[in-house]
Amino acid sequence: ACAAYLIKLRWPQGFICPACKTSVIPWQASHVRLVCPLCRHFTYVSAGTIFDKTRTPLTTWFEAAWHVSTAKNGMSAKTLERTLGTKYRVAWTMLQRFRVAMVDVERNQLSGNIEVDETLIGGVKRGGKRGRGAVKSIVVIAIEIKEPVGFGRVRMRHIPDASSASLVPFVCDVTAPGSVVHTDGWGAYNGLSEYGFTRRVTVQSSSGDPAHVSMPGVHRVSSLLKRWILGTHQGSVVPEHLQSYLEEFTFRFNRRTSGSRGLVFRRLLERAVATGPITERDVTHGYEWG
Numbered sequence: 098a099c100a101a102y103l104i105k106l107r108w109p110q111g112f113i114c115p116a117c118k119t120s121v122i123p124w125q126a127s128h129v130r131l132v133c134p135l136c137r138h139f140t141y142v143s144a145g146t147i148f149d150k151t152r153t154p155l156t157t158w159f160e161a162a163w164h165v166s167t168a169k170n171g172m173s174a175k176t177l178e179r180t181l182g183t184k185y186r187v188a189w190t191m192l193q194r195f196r197v198a199m200v201d202v203e204r205n206q207l208s209g210n211i212e213v214d215e216t217l218i219g220g221v222k223r224g225g226k227r228g229r230g231a232v233k234s235i236v237v238i239a240i241e242i243k244e245p246v247g248f249g250r251v252r253m254r255h256i257p258d259a260s261s262a263s264l265v266p267f268v269c270d271v272t273a274p275g276s277v278v279h280t281d282g283w284g285a286y287n288g289l290s291e292y293g294f295t296r297r298v299t300v301q302s303s304s305g306d307p308a309h310v311s312m313p314g315v316h317r318v319s320s321l322l323k324r325w326i327l328g329t330h331q332g333s334v335v336p337e338h339l340q341s342y343l344e345e346f347t348f349r350f351n352r353r354t355s356g357s358r359g360l361v362f363r364r365l366l367e368r369a370v371a372t373g374p375i376t377e378r379d380v381t382h383g384y385e386w387g
Contacts, residue, residue: 099155100128103142106370115140129155147194149374153187159366161191166365167358170329171345193380195365196341198372199348207250208273210242212299213280214312215259216319218326218339234336235259236322236343237267240314242279248314250351253322253343255336261285268294281312322346337383 104112112123112131116138123131123140131140143149148158164172164180172180177188218234235256241249252271256263264285268278274293280286282298289296299311325346326334334342348365355361375384 099159100142102159102366103146103148103155103370104131106367107142107146114138115145145373147198147369147372147375153183153191157181157183158191161188162195162365162369163362165192165195166362170325171349173330190380193338193341193384194375195369196345197375197379197384198365198368200344201368201371206273207239207241207252207271208276209249210244210277210279211239211268211272212242212312212314213237213239213264213268213272213278213286214315214319215256215264216315216322218323219332219334234339236319236339237264238315238318238322239268239271240318242314248317251318251347253318253347255339255343259283259285261288265289265292268292279312318350321350341384 111120113120114123114133114136117133117136119133119135121134124134126132126139129142131142132138133140141149143151143155148155151158161177161181164177172192174185174189174192177183177192178185181188215235215237218236235258236253237256237259238251238253240251243249252267254267254271256267261284265288268286268289269292272278272294275295277295277297278286278289279297279299280289286296322343326332326342330342352361352364
């Protein structure tokens with residue numbers, strides 16, 4: 098049943114042979130292997146997906162996907178290990194692959210009124226001569242602000258520093274031109290107007306307004322992110338894997354209003370099929386995010 102479901106996700110309009118590119122009804126050599134009747138090319142239903150060359154049964158992958166997508170706060174590798182009755186390394190690998198799959202490279206940019214600010218994960222408070230902490234785990238957050246109240250979608254990135262070279266490309270990547278970008282008075286954001294954005298300085302560094310008043314969206318997301326990392330993952334996120342965790346949090350946050358657990362499960366599997374193979378190096382040393 099899992100293989101049949103995967104076939105429907107991979108070829109919703111009917112099977113197309115990867116070798117000869119012909120639309121045909123394949124022979125089914127096994128529940129996971131298809132054969133093109135014209136060119137005799139063998140195709141595994143998991144080939145070219147995040148399940149490529151896995152030794153873990155598809156039933157286990159599907160069970161993991163269900164738990165990952167339906168648990169309110171997600172799962173740590175240790176919890177998934179106990180839930181599936183598998184080894185820790187298997188659970189860790191599955192989670193890392195799912196996190197990569199959660200990113201849709203063709204997702205729409207944020208638009209409208211956008212709050213942008215940085216936060217520190219597992220680091221120290223801002224400091225130094227320029228007023229920003231030079232720590233490893235700096236995360237920049239962008240979130241849509243809805244009128245009259247409420248928040249829309251979010252994007253996040255682990256950046257090496259809070260310089261213009263790190264912050265401006267992030268805003269350009271995730272935000273549609275013409276949007277109004279609300280920031281604090283940090284000078285690294287000064288060049289945003291050159292890229293088609295209207296920058297509004299919401300709070301100056303010397304302002305007495307607390308963060309949750311001047312930047313409520315970013316403050317809310319930052320608090321939820323830190324609570325999620327501390328609660329679900331016991332705060333144990335190393336810098337080289339931090340972006341993967343940010344993508345999982347983004348996937349969950351942007352689907353927080355979904356009333357159907359089944360739809361989130363299906364969306365995760367759709368992304369798993371659309372995402373190419375993930376190497377062991379990606380899992381161990383961190384995925385090379387583009």
